[in-house]
Amino acid sequence: MSISLSRIEREFMIRSVMEKEFTIKILVENNSVLAKIKEYKNDKLTCFFIEDKSVPFKTGQDAEIFFSYHNTMCTFSSKIVDITDDRIILGNPEFMYKGLKRKYMRIQKKGDIQVFFQIKDKTIKLNYPKTEKEEKFQKPVIRDNFDINNIKELLHEFQERIKASGFESKIVMLRNKEITSYEERLMQKTAKLIWLQETKEGFPTSDFLPQEKIVTLQDFFSFEVSMGTALNRVKEKVQSYLQGTLFKGIVSQLYCPILYHNYMIGYIFILSKNFENRIEHENVKYTFEFSKILAYSLEKNGYYRDEKKADRQYRAGIIDISASGLLFSHDSDTIIKAIDIGTHLDIILKILNRKISIGTIVKRKFHDNEIWYFGLQYADLRPEDLRFLFEFLYEKQYTNEYKKMWENGIPPSSLDML
Numbered sequence: 001m002s003i004s005l006s007r008i009e010r011e012f013m014i015r016s017v018m019e020k021e022f023t024i025k026i027l028v029e030n031n032s033v034l035a036k037i038k039e040y041k042n043d044k045l046t047c048f049f050i051e052d053k054s055v056p057f058k059t060g061q062d063a064e065i066f067f068s069y070h071n072t073m074c075t076f077s078s079k080i081v082d083i084t085d086d087r088i089i090l091g092n093p094e095f096m097y098k099g100l101k102r103k104y105m106r107i108q109k110k111g112d113i114q115v116f117f118q119i120k121d122k123t124i125k126l127n128y129p130k131t132e133k134e135e136k137f138q139k140p141v142i143r144d145n146f147d148i149n150n151i152k153e154l155l156h157e158f159q160e161r162i163k164a165s166g167f168e169s170k171i172v173m174l175r176n177k178e179i180t181s182y183e184e185r186l187m188q189k190t191a192k193l194i195w196l197q198e199t200k201e202g203f204p205t206s207d208f209l210p211q212e213k214i215v216t217l218q219d220f221f222s223f224e225v226s227m228g229t230a231l232n233r234v235k236e237k238v239q240s241y242l243q244g245t246l247f248k249g250i251v252s253q254l255y256c257p258i259l260y261h262n263y264m265i266g267y268i269f270i271l272s273k274n275f276e277n278r279i280e281h282e283n284v285k286y287t288f289e290f291s292k293i294l295a296y297s298l299e300k301n302g303y304y305r306d307e308k309k310a311d312r313q314y315r316a317g318i319i320d321i322s323a324s325g326l327l328f329s330h331d332s333d334t335i336i337k338a339i340d341i342g343t344h345l346d347i348i349l350k351i352l353n354r355k356i357s358i359g360t361i362v363k364r365k366f367h368d369n370e371i372w373y374f375g376l377q378y379a380d381l382r383p384e385d386l387r388f389l390f391e392f393l394y395e396k397q398y399t400n401e402y403k404k405m406w407e408n409g410i411p412p413s414s415l416d417m418l
Contacts, residue, residue, distance in 0.1 A: 004366060010096045013074065014040055017067055023050065024067040026088065028057050028080070035088065043092035044081060057083050063090065064320075074098040077320070094368070113321065114350040115328055118313050126263050126304055127176045129184075133191040134262035137299075140292040148297040158290050162270060166277045171258075173266040182241070187257040188264055189223055190215055193288060194255040197278055199245050202238065208281060209288060252278040256287045260295045260304065316374075323390040325363070325377045336372050341365050345376065351392055356385045 005013065017024065018037040024047065026033050033055045039046035049055075057063075061080045066073065076093035083089070147153045155171065162169040179185055183194055192215045195204065203217040215223075217238070224234045245253065252272040257264045268287055272279055298304060314335060316328040330336070339345065341362055349356040359380030366373050381389075390398040 004364075005096045005098060010076070010093060013069060013096065013098075014045065017069065022067055022069065024065050026057075026090075027064040027066065028055075028061050031055055031057070033057075033088075038087075045078070045090040045092070046087060047090065048087045054085070057088065059083060065090070065093075069098065072098050113318060115316050115318055115326065115347055116313055116350065117316070117345055117347040126260070126265070128174050128260075128263040128265045129177075129179050129188050131188055131191045131257075131259065131262055131264050135191060135259040137259075137261050137295070140289065140296055142293060143289075146290075146293055148293065148300055151294075151297055151301055151303070154294065154297055158294075161286070165283060166274060167270050167272050167279065167283070169268065169270045171266060171268050174264060183255045184264075184267070185227075186215060186220075186223055187255060187267060189226070190219055191257060191259060191264070192219065193257070193284065194253075195279065195284055196242075196245065196250075196253050197280070199242055199251055199253065202242055209285070213288060214284070249273045251275050254279050254284060254287060256284075256291050258291045258295050260299065265295065265298070265304070319373065321393065323386060323393060325360070325375065327364075327373060327375050329371050329373050331370050331372065339365070339374055344379070347376070349389070351389070354388065356381075356389065358385070 014037065016022075018040055021036055023034050023036060026035055026047070033049055034051055035047040035049050037045050037047050057080055059080055059082055063078050063080055064075060065078060066075050068074070074096060076096040078090040078093050081089040081091050142148060145157060147157075159169060174184075179188055186194060192213050193209070194215045196202070197204070203220050204214060205217050207214040207216055220238060221234050224237050225231060229237055250271045250273060254268075254270040256268040256270075258266040258268065268291060270279060270283070270287060314330070314332065316330050316335075319327040319329055321327070339362055341364065343362040345360050345362060347358050347360055349358060358378050360376040361379050362374055363377045364373070364375030387398045390396075
């Protein structure tokens with residue numbers, strides 16, 4: 001992959017090329033000329049032609065400059081500021097790249113070329129209370145006795161197991177409901193289980209589940225402070241909650257949220273009023289495991305009403321393009337967040353009256369102030385579309401010679417580069 005150089009590196013490179021009198025190649029559309037940089041000041045490069053050759057260049061045209069620096073091919077884009085019979089003045093480049101390993105030469109956008117693509121909206125919008133922490137949703141390990149294809153049987157199996165353990169239980173679903181109880185607010189805030197192994201002993205001080213899934217005494221303190229409770233009154237709140245629970249005759253309890261992405265779609269409530277029958281570690285683990293299985297089963301059976309937005313189509317500004325990739329720019333926050341290096345992006349190139357569908361991979365992403373730039377490598381392009389694109393861009397017939405050619409004679413890379 002080519003490497004973008006910083007401003008200081010660009011200036012150093014240009015001065016080195018000038019001092020060592022390296023030859024540069026100036027390309028404008030399909031015409032090129034060889035030259036040497038003789039002066040670099042006031043953000044302008046004055047170059048003298050080394051060939052006695054008239055070129056059809058004009059002031060204001062965009063140019064691509066190539067040169068070899070210690071066997072490393074480099075390039076930058078510029079604009080022709082002035083031109084005479086023996087010299088050409090170029091503007092200072094904003095970008096420069098070294099280590100080119102692309103299949104075909106990039107050129108400035110020519111003619112009527114447009115690029116369109118869609119960003120799939122992966123936002124999940126459901127009519128359930130949102131949690132402040134998103135749960136990474138994935139397929140859980142399924143016990144042999146859990147039938148995920150039959151929600152009724154799944155719930156029955158769980159309730160029978162809890163009943164056999166001597167506990168009372170209920171499952172509360174929260175579709176189209178507001179958070180009302182204290183425990184619901186605590187679960188929504190923390191996305192954790194509320195477990196009192198023995199109510200009179202209070203909240204646990206540590207968590208035995210992976211990834212800290214149980215509300216500890218410290219979590220309770222943090223929650224109360226976030227709700228506006230003065231720090232010196234938090235202990236009083238703890239005691240008040242525990243006493244209220246004991247007043248209901250509950251000697252051991254467990255609230256387990258059922259989480260789906262960043263939503264609490266419901267929760268499981270288990271309690272014991274028997275002083276000799278507490279909710280133990282294995283009961284907590286079993287319920288926690290079941291909550292994940294239930295969330296997965298509900299998705300599998302189409303329970304969630306996903307209100308995804310329709311995919312939106314975007315049009316982007318092409319900076320430069322080749323027969324193997326292109327560079328486009330955009331300032332949309334949605335695009336900036338959705339597209340990253342390695343993203344597979346399906347695009348449509350509209351050239352004249354022809355539409356070309358291309359599967360691409362994002363190989364570069366960088367920004368300049370508010371504008372972001374994305375370098376795409378074509379990964380899926382039909383042969384007939386490649387031929388059309390090549391001949392349109394370079395105004396040459398696509399022959400076997402060009403199939404094997406790499407830019408400026410650089411040997412093919414062992415990797416898939418732009």
